[in-house]
Amino acid sequence: KMARFSRAFARAGLVERIGIARAHADLATARVLVMEKLVGTRMLEVVRAACALPDRGLPGAQFPPCPPEVVRVHGSWAGLVNSLHLAFGTMVLVEGTFHTDPHPGNLLVLDDGRLGILDWGQTKRLRADHVRLLCRMTLAMAAERYAQIEALIEGSGEFALEELVGRSPLEKRMAWVLICYTFVDTRWTPLSDLTFA
Numbered sequence: 001k002m003a004r005f006s007r008a009f010a011r012a013g014l015v016e017r018i019g020i021a022r023a024h025a026d027l028a029t030a031r032v033l034v035m036e037k038l039v040g041t042r043m044l045e046v047v048r049a050a051c052a053l054p055d056r057g058l059p060g061a062q063f064p065p066c067p068p069e070v071v072r073v074h075g076s077w078a079g080l081v082n083s084l085h086l087a088f089g090t091m092v093l094v095e096g097t098f099h100t101d102p103h104p105g106n107l108l109v110l111d112d113g114r115l116g117i118l119d120w121g122q123t124k125r126l127r128a129d130h131v132r133l134l135c136r137m138t139l140a141m142a143a144e145r146y147a148q149i150e151a152l153i154e155g156s157g158e159f160a161l162e163e164l165v166g167r168s169p170l171e172k173r174m175a176w177v178l179i180c181y182t183f184v185d186t187r188w189t190p191l192s193d194l195t196f197a
Contacts, residue, residue, distance in 0.1 A: 004095075038116040043108060074113070
């Protein structure tokens with residue numbers, strides 16, 4: 001898996017920004033996988049260390065200084081986040097196979113400044129029609145075409161919420177739009193601070 005994703009990132013021109021541990025096939029067995037160690041610090045720890053106060057990305061907020069290794073590879077905090085988006089966009093929208101466990105503990109800022117992605121044990125392959133649906137939804141979200149977002153979701157037959165049964169068309173549309181923006185859009189909104197657990 002890791003070799004496949006490394007090749008995908010190479011095709012996308014991301015090898016200078018993204019690091020994946022290489023497997024040592026000569027040391028591996030059917031029960032043990034031996035990989036190179038990626039040396040770095042969890043991405044959130046790097047951000048927290050740079051912050052004097054928690055930054056929520058609110059308008060007018062000042063960003064903390066960006067570590068030199070991040071600046072060297074990504075240019076800025078925004079560049080680091082962009083690298084993360086490009087990595088997952090490449091996985092989902094180009095390759096149709098993606099890392100399904102991207103919690104903060106699996107994202108490192110490597111000592112050389114690259115973004116390290118750990119724990120490739122959980123991946124998922126998307127059907128081609130799902131990739132096309134995600135592409136269409138992403139474009140509709142970017143253009144703020146709310147009726148199209150709702151139509152794509154409902155038309156796919158892949159999603160259903162019991163809570164929407166019997167609701168008005170406007171309530172259904174707003175629910176789907178809020179779900180899409182909450183889980184997919186990276187811009188700050190008041191919903192960004194909600195935890196779905």
